Amino acid sequence: xxxxxxxxxTYVWEPTTDFLAAKYxxxxxxxxxxxxxxxxxxxxxxxxxxxxxxxxxNEYPPSDYAPLVAAAAQAYGAxxxxxxxxxxxxxxxDLIARxxxxxxxxxxxxxxxxxxxxxxxxxxxxTVIQVPRLGPxxxxxxxxxxxxxxxxxxxxxxxxxxxxxxxALEPPERIGRLLAMLESQADRDERELxxxxxxxxxxxxxGRTVLPLRRDYSRLVVVRTxxxxxxxxxxxxxxxxxxxxxxxxxxxxxxxxxxxxxSAALATAALRRPELxxxxxxxxxxxxxxxxxxxxxIGWRPYPSVGNFILIRFNxxxxxxxxxxxxxxxxxxxxxxxxxxxxxxxxRLTVRSAPExxxxxxxxxxxxx
Ligand SMILES: Cc1ncc(COP(=O)(O)O)c(C=O)c1O
Numbered sequence: 001x002x003x004x005x006x007x008x009x010t011y012v013w014e015p016t017t018d019f020l021a022a023k024y025x026x027x028x029x030x031x032x033x034x035x036x037x038x039x040x041x042x043x044x045x046x047x048x049x050x051x052x053x054x055x056x057x058n059e060y061p062p063s064d065y066a067p068l069v070a071a072a073a074q075a076y077g078a079x080x081x082x083x084x085x086x087x088x089x090x091x092x093x094d095l096i097a098r099x100x101x102x103x104x105x106x107x108x109x110x111x112x113x114x115x116x117x118x119x120x121x122x123x124x125x126x127t128v129i130q131v132p133r134l135g136p137x138x139x140x141x142x143x144x145x146x147x148x149x150x151x152x153x154x155x156x157x158x159x160x161x162x163x164x165x166x167x168a169l170e171p172p173e174r175i176g177r178l179l180a181m182l183e184s185q186a187d188r189d190e191r192e193l194x195x196x197x198x199x200x201x202x203x204x205x206x207g208r209t210v211l212p213l214r215r216d217y218s219r220l221v222v223v224r225t226x227x228x229x230x231x232x233x234x235x236x237x238x239x240x241x242x243x244x245x246x247x248x249x250x251x252x253x254x255x256x257x258x259x260x261x262x263s264a265a266l267a268t269a270a271l272r273r274p275e276l277x278x279x280x281x282x283x284x285x286x287x288x289x290x291x292x293x294x295x296x297x298i299g300w301r302p303y304p305s306v307g308n309f310i311l312i313r314f315n316x317x318x319x320x321x322x323x324x325x326x327x328x329x330x331x332x333x334x335x336x337x338x339x340x341x342x343x344x345x346x347x348r349l350t351v352r353s354a355p356e357x358x359x360x361x362x363x364x365x366x367x368x369x
Pocket of ligand 1: 037160226
């Protein structure tokens with residue numbers, strides 16, 4: 001008799017637009033995704049490409065993705081041998097987990113945060129130690145001492161900066177302090193330093209990055225994406241950025257050509273036009289300020305955010321669930337958190353375009369916090 005195998009943990013999205021349109025008897029076009037932290041505005045491909053776009057689709061992309069790597073190196077202030085292109089940030093997270101974790105390994109996750117760190121770690125058979133962030137009164141800051149203590153036995157430490165879903169940013173100097181703490185305890189224990197992964201999917205919105213810290217802490221891996229500020233979530237392009245020595249074992253797990261030719265060409269062009277992403281960031285920052293102000297004025301409780309999303313606290317998990325259902329009935333899709341999640345009494349809302357945010361505020365007026 002074979003032992004039953006537990007299903008691997010998987011990522012769960014909110015339902016699809018078509019499903020919600022059918023469930024709530026709404027026109028498909030009226031559904032607005034406030035749940036996935038993508039750009040409300042499709043990228044201006046004419047501006048990005050600036051001319052003919054004719055990627056050779058009959059061929060595989062160049063195995064070294066040289067043009068894409070060069071554009072990313074320029075954008076991130078790194079050398080080309082420090083850049084690994086991946087199919088979105090999520091593929092980078094998966095490859096890092098594959099390279100660093102196995103049955104019996106330990107991974108540390110600062111929670112609440114993006115669910116994928118726990119998922120990719122557990123999929124590799126690792127034990128996950130969750131280290132809670134400080135509370136909202138302390139700006140959801142990292143508990144550096146608790147993280148350093150947990151990291152003593154860990155192979156991988158996962159951090160998200162700015163953090164999804166709290167919207168808070170740990171100042172890069174404090175990440176530097178954590179890295180110094182890890183370094184000093186590794187000397188004492190004579191063991192290899194843990195890999196520290198800082199997922200900077202939303203870095204463009206905060207204008208801060210820990211990228212320079214890889215020079216001091218060689219086991220730092222920074223993950224970036226074009227899905228957010230560059231408005232290219234559908235292209236699926238991301239990067240792991242680290243020293244060549246740290247990247248080498250991660251590269252080994254990448255399937256050949258996981259970033260398609262069209263996506264690589266689009267991403268290369270987008271990275272060469274940073275002013276377009278900067279324009280998106282500025283528009284979102286304006287809307288974020290306005291959304292926070294308007295939601296607060298009707299009695300909702302938004303936390304400060306440096307990302308393209310806002311976390312909102314309700315009086316109870318039931319109130320959050322009730323608000324989610326009321327929004328869904330109007331075709332506005334929030335991100336909810338499961339019962340038992342530390343943020344079960346919260347919703348996360350993506351900052352969208354002015355007219356879409358108008359609809360949200362209008363709907364929110366009738367919904368108790
Ligand atoms: C923190 C974080 N990392 C990674 C991702 C996934 O990025 P990508 O679309 O590049 O796979 C997301 C998407 O919401 C995210 O919030």
